Amino acid sequence: MTLTAAATVPAGTYALTVKGAFGSVSSSTTIQVIIPKPSFSLTAAQSSVTVLDGGAKVTDTITITNAANYTGAVALSAAGMPTGVTAQFSTTSATTSSTLTFGATATATPGTYPILVKGSYGTVSSTVTVTLTVPVPSFTVATSVNSLTVLAGSAGSVTVNVVKAANLGSNVALSVAGLPTGVSATFSPTTTITTSLMKLTAATTVKPGAHSATVKGVFGSVTSEASVQITVPTPSFAVVPAQNSATVLAGGPGVGDAIAIANPANFVGAVKLTLSGLPTGLTGTLGTPNAITASSLTFTAAATVTPGTYPIAVTGTFGVVTNTAIISLTIPVPSFFLAPSASALTLLEGSSAQITVAVNKPSNLGSNVALSVSGLPTGVTATFSSYSTLTTSVMTMVAAATAPAGTYTVTVKGTFGSIVNTASVQITIPAASFGMAASQAAISLTKGSANSATMISATNPTGIGGKISLTITGLPTGMSASFSPSTIAPSGSSTLTLAASQTAVAGTYKVLIKGTFGAVSSIAEIQVTCR
DSSP, X not given: OOOOOOTTOOOEEEEEEEEEEETTEEXXXXXXXXXXXXXEEEEESOSEXXXXXXXXXXXXXXXXXXXXXXXXXXXXXXXXXXXXXXXXXXOSEESSEEEEEEEEOTTOOOEEEEEEEEEEETTEEEXXXXXXXXXXXXXXXXXXXXXXXXXXXXEEEEEEEEEEEESBOSOEEEEEEOOOTTEEEXXXXXXXXXXXXXXXXXXXXXXXXXXXEEEEEEETTEEEEEEEEEEEOOOEEEEEESOSEEEOOBTOOOEEEEEEEEEEESBOSOEEEEEEOOOTTEEEEESOSEESSEEEEEEEEOTTOOOEEEEEEEEEEETTEEEXXXXXXXXXXXXXXXXXXXXXXXXOBTOEEEEEEEEEEXXXXXXXXXXXXXXXXXXXXXXXXXXXXXXXXXXXXXXXXXXXXXXXXXXXXXXXXXXXXXXXXXXXXXXXXXXXXXXXXEEEEOTTOEEEEEEEEEEEEESBOSOEEEEEEOOOTTEEEEEESSEEOTTOEEEEEEEEOTTOOOEEEEEEEEEEETTEEEEEEXXXXXX
């Protein structure tokens, strides 16, 4: 028989009856069981410990002594810790000892606290008190300088020191307040128990003036502050053009100027340059729109720009500071005249003729005059050797053979921007006329032979600038004809060759030779006999 006693069984002496039974027969005996009262004591290796706010953890050893009349582990607990303080056992059920670790956050309330460590076994317990001290932390924030000047667009540094530090278990967190708009601060590092470098950076748009900034150190509920006066002086500079006036020709090449950033003070960075007051058709190009020392400036005027004198404002801007210079820009009035080499000319149908068009007395023209022509009759075309010029261009007119005869006035136009000048040229296209003649009025040939003795020519040709086309009609079956050449100049001639095959029908025939030039034609008649 095995008897097992729980840890919670009350101590005492107990009479146990052991009974044996077989059917209706039984027998019993009494056994006296004694359960003695358990006992133990707790002791602490250190009766008092000190823990710094936010600092390293501190350990103590709790030992179970004088253990008697029990078998098993004692349950350990701790009570009385203030807010922000923790206590942890290496084992909460110990047979001999356990390590108790205390830790305090940076926000733990300073003071001295009795920590009650309790050990329990069943209904039996024992305690020991450990005095826990959280000392009051303290420190002072000090800066390396009390005032600092920071230029717009630049940065400055201040060393922040944590001095007279006592009872700090970890770093002090640093921050700064009261910075003017446009000034930013960074700490390196952001927490420290020794020193940190505060870098102050001023944007280009920062408002000038003196400002009081407060550097603050925080450790838990403890703070310390130091003041630094930050001065941002007013930036200044001047925009100075190399030339205060310039002349630009309409349609001409760009005219350059130089813009200097003079007397820069109290800022670091580039001045933004802009232009205003430009008329339509005039452009200004800055070589360096964000300039530190200088920028080139080029003015270019389109041919269509309105002439005049314009005040062009060149404005430099840095943050809230601006400076403006005025450049007087003149665009003179352009002028020119057209002068054709002839006021009238004769143009034969099917031919071409040329005149020279000159641009006379050009003034204030920055580029070429564009040439065009209007009023050309049907069938006449015109081209220019150069469609834009400042000197001369050759205009070539071509009349088709079908161009109608007559006298026409064509207009040569020169255009530069909004300026237009014209010149008139009278073109006369005389009516074309001619007759046709054959050197032989009658031709005779036998079957299987040919005859090339007849010359065909035009008579009394006038107004013809091209060639006359030749055709023949009236030939009988079996007879053919050819011209060499098939077209003739007004003063030229062509050889007519007639050939008769063996199957040609014998007889005498009236054959018509026709000359055609454009819409004009003429006929010569010959008699052809085939035998």
